[in-house]
Amino acid sequence: MLSVRNLNAGYGKLQVLFDVSLEVPAKGITVVVGPNGAGKTTLLNSIMGNATVFSGDVVFEGANIQGILPYRAARMGISYVPQMGNVFADLTVMENLHMAGYMLSSGEVKDKAAQVTDMFPVLKKFLHRKAGTLSGGERRMLAIGMGLMRKPKLMLLDELSTDLAPIIAKRVIAEVARLRDELGITILLVEQMAKRALEIGDTAYLLVSGDIRYEGKAADLLNDPELARLYLGIKEA
Amino acid sequence: MSGADRPVSRDESIWQRNDVIIGLAMVAVLTVIMLFRGLPLVLTILIDAAVFTIVTLSLNLEVGHTGISQFGRVLAVIAGAFVVGAVPGRLLAFFKGLPYGASYADDAVNYKVVPELSDLLASSLPLSIGFLLFCFLLAAVAGAAVGWLTSRPAIRLKEAYLGISLLAFGDFFMWIGHNWEPLVGGTTAVFVPDPFRVVWGSRFEVVVIVAIIVALLVYLYLERLTKSPFGRTLHMVRDCDLAAAVCGKDIVKIRTQSLMIGSALAAIGGALYVIYAGTTTAIGFTRLTWTFWPWAYMMLGGIGSNRGVVLGVLMLTVARTLIITYRSSLFGFLMAWGIDPMWLEYTLMGLVIILVVLFMPHGLVPAKVESILPADKVRRAAREHGFGETVGG
Amino acid sequence: MMPAWLASGLVYASGLSLTAGGITLLYITTRTFNFAHASMATWGFYVVYTGTVLYGGTPYRWLPLAFLFGALLGVICYLALNRLLLYRQANTITLMMSTLGYDLVLLSFIQMYCDYLTYSLKLFPRRVTMSVFDIELFGTSGASIILPLTAVAVLTLLHLFITRTKFGTAMRATIENSLLAGASGINSDWVYMMSWIIGGGMASLGGAFMAMAMTGTPVLGMTTIPFMFAGAILGGLHSLYGGILGGFVVGLAEYAGVYFLAAQAGSWVLGYRMAIPLLIMAITLIAFPQGLAGAWAPMVSRLRGLRRRGVGA
Numbered sequence: 048m049l050s051v052r053n054l055n056a057g058y059g060k061l062q063v064l065f066d067v068s069l070e071v072p073a074k075g076i077t078v079v080v081g082p083n084g085a086g087k088t089t090l091l092n093s094i095m096g097n098a099t100v101f102s103g104d105v106v107f108e109g110a111n112i113q114g115i116l117p118y119r120a121a122r123m124g125i126s127y128v129p130q131m132g133n134v135f136a137d138l139t140v141m142e143n144l145h146m147a148g149y150m151l152s153s154g155e156v157k158d159k160a161a162q163v164t165d166m167f168p169v170l171k172k173f174l175h176r177k178a179g180t181l182s183g184g185e186r187r188m189l190a191i192g193m194g195l196m197r198k199p200k201l202m203l204l205d206e207l208s209t210d211l212a213p214i215i216a217k218r219v220i221a222e223v224a225r226l227r228d229e230l231g232i233t234i235l236l237v238e239q240m241a242k243r244a245l246e247i248g249d250t251a252y253l254l255v256s257g258d259i260r261y262e263g264k265a266a267d268l269l270n271d272p273e274l275a276r277l278y279l280g281i282k283e284a
Numbered sequence: 285m286s287g288a289d290r291p292v293s294r295d296e297s298i299w300q301r302n303d304v305i306i307g308l309a310m311v312a313v314l315t316v317i318m319l320f321r322g323l324p325l326v327l328t329i330l331i332d333a334a335v336f337t338i339v340t341l342s343l344n345l346e347v348g349h350t351g352i353s354q355f356g357r358v359l360a361v362i363a364g365a366f367v368v369g370a371v372p373g374r375l376l377a378f379f380k381g382l383p384y385g386a387s388y389a390d391d392a393v394n395y396k397v398v399p400e401l402s403d404l405l406a407s408s409l410p411l412s413i414g415f416l417l418f419c420f421l422l423a424a425v426a427g428a429a430v431g432w433l434t435s436r437p438a439i440r441l442k443e444a445y446l447g448i449s450l451l452a453f454g455d456f457f458m459w460i461g462h463n464w465e466p467l468v469g470g471t472t473a474v475f476v477p478d479p480f481r482v483v484w485g486s487r488f489e490v491v492v493i494v495a496i497i498v499a500l501l502v503y504l505y506l507e508r509l510t511k512s513p514f515g516r517t518l519h520m521v522r523d524c525d526l527a528a529a530v531c532g533k534d535i536v537k538i539r540t541q542s543l544m545i546g547s548a549l550a551a552i553g554g555a556l557y558v559i560y561a562g563t564t565t566a567i568g569f570t571r572l573t574w575t576f577w578p579w580a581y582m583m584l585g586g587i588g589s590n591r592g593v594v595l596g597v598l599m600l601t602v603a604r605t606l607i608i609t610y611r612s613s614l615f616g617f618l619m620a621w622g623i624d625p626m627w628l629e630y631t632l633m634g635l636v637i638i639l640v641v642l643f644m645p646h647g648l649v650p651a652k653v654e655s656i657l658p659a660d661k662v663r664r665a666a667r668e669h670g671f672g673e674t675v676g677g
Numbered sequence: 678m679m680p681a682w683l684a685s686g687l688v689y690a691s692g693l694s695l696t697a698g699g700i701t702l703l704y705i706t707t708r709t710f711n712f713a714h715a716s717m718a719t720w721g722f723y724v725v726y727t728g729t730v731l732y733g734g735t736p737y738r739w740l741p742l743a744f745l746f747g748a749l750l751g752v753i754c755y756l757a758l759n760r761l762l763l764y765r766q767a768n769t770i771t772l773m774m775s776t777l778g779y780d781l782v783l784l785s786f787i788q789m790y791c792d793y794l795t796y797s798l799k800l801f802p803r804r805v806t807m808s809v810f811d812i813e814l815f816g817t818s819g820a821s822i823i824l825p826l827t828a829v830a831v832l833t834l835l836h837l838f839i840t841r842t843k844f845g846t847a848m849r850a851t852i853e854n855s856l857l858a859g860a861s862g863i864n865s866d867w868v869y870m871m872s873w874i875i876g877g878g879m880a881s882l883g884g885a886f887m888a889m890a891m892t893g894t895p896v897l898g899m900t901t902i903p904f905m906f907a908g909a910i911l912g913g914l915h916s917l918y919g920g921i922l923g924g925f926v927v928g929l930a931e932y933a934g935v936y937f938l939a940a941q942a943g944s945w946v947l948g949y950r951m952a953i954p955l956l957i958m959a960i961t962l963i964a965f966p967q968g969l970a971g972a973w974a975p976m977v978s979r980l981r982g983l984r985r986r987g988v989g990a
Contacts, residue, residue, distance in 0.1 A: 059766075095859075095860065097856060097859075116859070117856070117859030117860055118859045118860075118861075118862050118863060118864045118865070120860075121859065121860050121861060121862040122862050126860070127860040128860075129856060129857060129860070132854045132856065132857055133857060134857075135849075135850045135853050135854055135857065135858075136853065137849065137853050138846065138849060138850060138853070142846050142850075145843070145846065146846060146847060146850045146858070146861050146863065147861050148861075149843075149847060149861050149862045149863050150862040193861070197861065197862065353770055437962065437963070441962060443769055443770060444710050444769045444770070444773060445910065445962060447710075447770070447773065448710065448903075448906045448910065449958065449959070449962060451903060451906075452903040452906065452907065452955050452958060453955065455900075455903055455951065456951060456952065456955050459948065459949065459951055460949070462948070463945075463948030463949060464948075572899070576777060576781070579774065579777070580778075583774065618789070621792075621793050621796065621797065622792050622793055622795060622796020622797055623789045623792040623793055623796070624788075624789075624792050627785045627788040627789050627792070628785065629785075630781050630782070630784050630785030630788065631781070631782055631785040631786075633778075633781050634777075634778045634779065634780070634781030634782035634783075634784075634785065635778065635782060636778070637774060637775070637777060637778030637781065638758065638775060638778035638779060638782070641758075641762070641767075641771055641774055641775045641778065642758070642761060642762075642775075645771070
């Protein structure tokens with residue numbers, strides 16, 4: 048569904064990604080793991096058009112979208128849930144959902160919002176509260192819900208579990224598996240908490256210092272003791 | 285790596301250098317002007333250029349080399365202009381037994397007292413020179429004081445906030461001068477005793493030569509200063525004040541020093557201007573002329589490049605003078621509508637700023653990106669310490 | 678009966694609050710301190726002046742045109758300058774300087790326009806007392822009643838637009854987090870354009886207001902822009918409502934302060950009136966070097982203010 052070919056990208060003059068190639072097959076969860084500063088977020092930003100792409104291609108459903116404007120990528124069906132600032136803190140939960148569905152008709156917005164609040168019932172209580180007042184886990188749910196509002200074909204999820212208590216993180220990651228299983232959405236998931244993400248993932252990539260060091264089945268990476276120990280902080284059982 | 289640190293070729297022909305080409309072009313234009321319009325117009329251009337070179341170089345020290353958003357350049361210029369308008373004449377008047385108090389600045393008294401003082405100066409060359417130097421010294425001290433005062437907020441405020449505060453206080457100083465008559469005559473101008481009366485027959489030429497010498501001295505001083513270790517410290521503060529602080533640099537002190545030096549120089553520019561003009565008129569020290577024009581000059585020349593600034597001043601001074609001189613022949617179509625083409629000067633300055641911002645953000649003579657240590661020095665040090673040739677330039 | 682200083686003070690303060698609000702709006706949306714506010718305000722005054730002198734009637738019927746003209750100037754500034762620089766992620770000073778260049782160009786056009794009015798229409802546009810065209814209402818000048826009410830009406834409409842409409846909500850969303858807004862499919866281009874339309878319109882409207890309280894000259898905006906900035910800084914530069922309030926406080930403080938000080942100390946005080954807004958700005962900045970943003974933010978956000986988050990200036 049999405050393929051990234053020989054991508055060199057960064058911010059301004061600073062190059063972060065070096066010749067990165069990656070395939071995101073449809074209706075699966077592709078996990079990109081790697082240590083801090085490996086360029087995982089930059090990868091998502093270059094797909095969305097938020098970073099500087101020096102060379103390489105980003106092909107989405109057969110169309111080259113390299114260097115696209117973010118709002119156009121959104122309108123093509125790519126839904127990006129950033130790690131930081133993924134909700135509008137000053138807007139109410141309802142306004143947040145409406146903004147997320149900006150390009151839908153008002154009827155569609157209503158249907159979608161109902162669908163999202165059904166999926167995440169916790170949001171129903173807070174519809175008219177400012178998103179800034181929600182708890183970390185609730186905010187993450189809202190962020191995913193906002194991603195869903197855009198009727199996505201592909202969701203880019205950045206570090207969903209960061210800063211969350213382990214039990215909450217586990218629940219949020221479990222929701223991602225539901226997106227694939229129940230809604231059939233293709234997902235590119237970037238995670239530092241590798242273990243849990245690899246457990247639900249289908250394909251996996253290991254990104255270290257802007258360089259792909261492993262590609263293959265998620266389960267295989269999880270079971271590769273050497274890589275897991277070196278880069279993922281997973282101790283051998 | 286990417287093209288960011290492309291090596292600068294050392295044997296670049298001087299004919300490919302912007303500064304050389306523009307410099308020669310300016311000389312050619314001035315020659316043509318002299319042939320067609322005579323020397324006085326060239327001298328007018330040169331005195332304007334000299335005064336603004338001083339002011340713009342001082343601005344460049346603060347903005348280009350230190351990274352302070354100085355939108356109140358007029359403040360220091362006013363300090364120099366007002367102090368020279370107010371103090372040296374009074375001192376002379378005091379020694380001569382003429383009125384020197386508040387009444388000195390009263391226009392009914394001032395226009396009688398100052399010619400007497402000018403006559404006194406005209407009687408002695410050493411006295412005139414001494415007076416001139418005293419004016420510069422006084423202006424520099426006043427400027428440095430203003431620089432120190434403005435450094436107080438400059439330490440705390442973020443760039444744009446600082447710029448706007450300085451801008452507002454520049455205006456405020458002008459209004460004080462305009463309203464408080466005992467200072468520099470308020471709405472009426474106060475005359476300045478003329479130290480150039482002593483060379484009366486060729487006053488204009490001598491003023492121009494002195495102005496050019498002062499501008500040249502300021503240029504040489506700033507060239508040396510910005511290339512010295514102190515200059516490199518300024519650049520460090522400009523590029524990353526956090527890193528500079530980590531290296532043990534006292535940022536507050538460095539900014540203060542830069543502001544004091546810059547303001548002292550700008551004040552000398554202001555002093556030179558009022559001595560040349562013979563009067564101090566408070567309302568003439570607007571932010572447009574003494575802050576925004578220097579900014580435009582500096583941006584055209586290249587922020588951070590002393591040589592660029594000089595060329596930028598020269599180019600725009602010539603352009604402005606030409607608009608005024610040839611307004612009737614070039615812009616007659618405007619005059620048919622009753623429009624005075626002198627306003628095109630504003631249009632020109634505005635467009636220059638816009639075009640530079642859009643298409644030439646580094647100016648005509650971009651400032652060189654220098655490494656903290658010269659490359660050959662690094663190589664030598666590496667050899668001495670046995671790193672061999674592995675350390676590149 | 679309203680005392681004379683209060684009557685003209687209200688007019689002036691309403692004008693200043695509109696301009697300071699515009700400066701704030703442009704700053705929170707595009708990170709730009711707009712120097713061109715000066716000439717935009719002056720153009721607003723000349724639109725009203727020209728209309729009133731040529732076609733008669735009260736100045737008030739020309740206010741909508743002044744707003745539209747300012748909006749047009751804003752759109753030009755955005756499309757020709759600001760937009761390109763925002764794409765390049767230019768720094769604050771570059772953005773500021775670009776609007777200064779635009780301001781000088783507009784100023785030159787103002788001066789030429791004045792020459793034209795003087796020459797072709799035999800008018801005296803360089804020193805205009807707009808209040809001679811005013812009407813009397815309830816025993817006081819019409820301006821002191823109509824203009825503050827107009828300002829309130831404009832600001833109410835603006836408030837409703839920002840809080841109740843989809844595009845207004847999108848503006849708030851973009852201001853808070855332009856990255857996420859883009860990811861939601863909001864075209865930030867339109868949001869920035871809209872803030873230049875509103876900001877420019879408010880600048881011209883404010884300039885036209887101020888000319889009803891003071892002498893209208895080609896440098897009306899040039900002399901008052903420090904006060905517009907003072908109002909915006911007092912308001913904290915993070916909330917539109919703060920800027921509007923800041924402009925009003927600064928404007929009224931100037932008139933009230935000068936009136937009472939002159940009564941105490943004599944009329945020489947009048948020459949130093951600009952000390953009052955500058956003093957307010959200086960005190961604000963000394964107490965809160967980042968502007969009032971830090972001090973007011975929690976309070977204002979509770980008032981559903983516009984707040985900028987994330988990437989700093």
